[in-house]
Amino acid sequence: MxxxxxxxxxxxxxxxxxxxxxxxxxxxxxxxxxxxxxxxxxxxxxxxxxxxxxTPTPAMPMGVALRIDQALAAEAESRRGGVGLADAPDWDELMRDSPWERQRPPVEAPEPVRLGVVATDGTIVPAQRRSARRARWAVPAVAAAAAAAVVGTAVLSTGLLAAGGGGGGSTVGPPVAASEVPSKQQERTRPYALTDSGYNYSDQELDKPLGTFLGVAPIVAGDPSEGDKVGACVTKVSSRTKLNVFAVDQGQYNGQEAIIMASWKSKATKRLRIDVVDPFNCKNLRKPSLGRW
Amino acid sequence: MNSPPDTPSAERPAVSDAELLTAHIDGDPHAFSEIVKRHRDRMWAVALRTLGDPDEAADAVQDAFVSAYRKAGTFRGEAAVTTWLHRIVVNACLDRMRRKSVRPVADDELIEAAERDTPLPDQTIERETSMEVSAALKLLPTDQRAALVLVDMMGYSVEDAAQVLSVPSGTVKSRCARGRAKLAPILSHLRNRSDSGRVSSAKGDRTS
Incomplete structure (x- = not known):
């Protein structure tokens, strides 16, 4: 120019x-x-x-403010109503590595809070830590070996318990019992349908009728090693929720190994509770939610 | 109910936003409403100016607050809570604008909503200006509009706006520059008006 x-x-x-x-x-x-x-x-x-x-920037009109208050109250209520206080997941475990947890002692049952694992960006640390073991088909040899070791341990402890219960004079039973013991009834006849879809679930899918996912995968017959581990976990979850788990799928949640469990809240209305837990410690990977079948 | 944004309620006087958010994550049922109370006016202003439509703005702010409520756990503390909230609100607005072109709104409607709670000293001039500004803003591409709302209307620094919009500062500057360049011919007659105070008549005689 x-x-x-x-x-x-x-x-x-x-x-x-x-x-x-x-x-x-x-x-x-x-x-x-x-x-x-x-x-x-x-x-x-x-x-x-x-x-x-x-140009003046106006205050929020009263009507809008009220509307937002109501929406938030409904949000809080849906959580409270959806998953009872009594069966809140293990928040200590879930929030353990979160930045805001570092300086404060864990809280008992902070139920209205949506689990931070929030799908969209996976920023929550615990989820990422455990995701070291990714899709089953993509597991590097070392990780696979480690995983096998975990399963092996579980089988071993189950075995020890069985031995102890059999009157072999072993005293190992009680200390082991604390965390990992599956209840006997689960071991052979499962009161739930166990599937192994390997499907990678996200929150979107879990909002859809679950029958379309869990209903279609082939039922796993008797894979004892995996089955027992899962069985132990199902038992834990149903004792936590006081509901009967009727469908269990082994898959992933946001790319992380997970067990998805469905229990009826009301069979008549096909309302169910969905628990997504990690297969190793059986901790909730996300806040239990209401779902449909 | 409608307390000004910076007045925390009596029983929790010196609690920071970050502390409130932590309390919310820990299950305090009142913490989040306190955050809402503090910031809703600003969030409303941003949404209203960005969307130019009170109904859309109400939906966007509501979505944003509910979303913030849900994903409080993803807040990582490196940004201010307000920045984080702004980002959620602005994104909710941009999503809305991208998804569907926002319906054209009668300016009266906008102004009415805008002034429902804040009667202005001089209705006519303010109203006219406000109408023209919101109409002019609607002519801008969404990115430029969002940048101008934050920087020129809300008075945030370019750096803060960049954080809210998740773009580099330079991008905010160039969006603002291009937006102002588009608005200048449309709004230039208001310049004389604001120069000469209340004399609002036909002073659009800019030299050229």
Whole structure:
């Protein structure tokens, strides 16, 4: 551009915002010094800022504020109603590594809070930690071996317990019992349908009727090692929820190994409770939710 | 109910937003409403100006607060809670604008909603200006509009706006510059009006 060409608003706005390179900026300034129309346009630009700044920003209308209060109350209520206080998941475990948990002692049952595992970005640390073991079909050899070891341990402890219960004189039983013991009834005849879809669930899918997912996968017959581990976990969950788990699928939740369990809240209305737990410690990977079949 | 944004309620005077959010995550049933109370006016202003439609703005702010309530756990503390909230609100607005072109709104409706709770000293001039501004803003692409609302209307720094919009500062600056360049011819007559105070008549005689 030369001295006798005017500058357009984009250039002038760029100048005002410091976006032009040094030499262009100098040229424009020199031009502005001698060109009234361009000076006017620059003033117009400045006026835009003033006018925008002077436009009143109103307070939120009462009606909107009330509406939001109601929506939030409903949100809190749906959580409370959806999953009872009594069967709140293990929040200590879930929130253990979260930044906000570091300096404060864990809280007993903070039920209205949606589990931070929030699907969309997977920012919650516990989820990521455990996701070291990814899809079953993509497990590197070492991880697979480690996983096998975990399963092996579980089988072993079950075996020990059985031995102890058999009157073999072993005293191992009680200490082991605390965490990992499956109740006997679960071991052979499962009162639930066990499937192994490997499907990667997200919150969206879990909001849909679950029958379309859990109903279609082939039922796993008798895979003792996996089955017992799952069985122990199902027992834990149903003792936590006081509901009968009727369908169990081994898959993933947001890319992380997970067991999805469905229990009837009301069979008549096909309302169910969905628990998503990790297969190793049987901890909830997300807040239990209400679902449909 | 309608307390100003910066007045925390009596029983929790010096609690920070971050502490409130932590309390909410820990299950305090009142913490989140306190956050809402503190920031709803600002969030409303941002949404109303960005969307230019009170109904849409109400939906967007409601969605945003519910979403913030749900995903409080993802707040990571490196940004201010207000920035985080703004981001959720702005994104809710942008989503809305992208999903469907917002219906054209009668400006009267907008102004009425805007002034329902805040009667202005001089209704006519303010009203006219406000109407023209909101009509003009609607002519801008959404990105430029969002940037101008935050920086020029709400008075946030370019850096804060950049954080809210999740773009570099330079991007905010260029969006603002391009937006102002588009608005300048439309709003230039208001310049004289604001220069000369209340004389609102036909002073649109800018030299050219």
């Amino acid at each position: 030369t001295g006798d060409t005017h500058y357009d608003l984009d250039i002038l706005a760029g100048l005002a915002e410091g976006l032009l390179d040094v030499s262009t900026a100098r040229q424009v300034r020199e031009h502005l010094a001698i060109c009234d129309p361009c000076g006017e346009r620059l003033a117009d630009l400045a006026a835009v800022r003033e006018v925008l700044a002077a």
